[in-house]
Amino acid sequence: MFVINSVMSRKAAQSGFTLIELMIVIVILGLLASLVAPEMFSKVGSTQKKVAATQMLSFDTALEIYRLDVGDYAENLEELRNSQKSGWDGPYFKKKIPLDPWNNPYQYRTPGDNGQGFYLASYGKDGQLGGDGDNEDIIHQ
Template sequence: MKSEFKAKFLQNLVSKKKGAEGFTLIELLVVIIIVGVLAAIALPSFLNQIGKARGSEAKANLGTINRGQQAYRLENQTFSDEVTNLDARITGNFYTYDATGGQYTTTTAADPGTNTDLKVYASGVAQSGDNTSAMVVCESATSDAAGGTAAADVDASATVAATADCSSGNVVQ
């Protein structure tokens, strides 16, 4: 009798297990809603971090260009009007770089047009008569889509020390 009881008990367990497999529709809907809410919270933060990373790329490249301009001026007594003349490795695909030379230099990192949510950056380097130099990197207050500018004012006429400042936007370096 005990063996029949064991067999029926095991059969009952197996039949209950087969019928209780899977999730109900309510459980699946609750999980989908939770995942949707988490994605809605996390996605804007993630996209903001991408924009910050691209801005950091522009700031780093402008700093490299500024140091390259200072080295170019030591060798040639003038700043370069072409970024390609500098011994500087520029990386990234989100910005283009234009330089003006002469007594002082201004370099602009402009958005190439594919990412209108990026900020505009500008930098400047000046060297005074006593060979002291100043450099600045400016960031626009708004994104390029809103017509942001980040003009860098560089005063190379100072006799004691060169000065660099942002005429619009914020000083970032």
């Protein structure tokens, strides 16, 4: 029995990680994070642009159905949810009209430019016309 207790107490004393082993693991995780994080964060901007383009495509579909029922495009995006116009058979957009991925309202007007029925855009992260990178305008055409 003495031998068994001696072996058990040695195993109990050796269980767990040493400080050096923990430091090595932390350094390896830090190196991996420094390699992976920039790649992942660079995707955020392009993902937000894709979300804006997809939401604008949903608006386009709703606006076209609205035009078929009412005879003209909505004066504002909220009319896709509630309108008193003759022929309105909505709501054409069931959820609350969303903001763009940067929490700015979408830019909408009718008639659009160059004879188009409407103009629909997101002005990017800065919410201002023009810009590059994350501030680049996304215009639905």
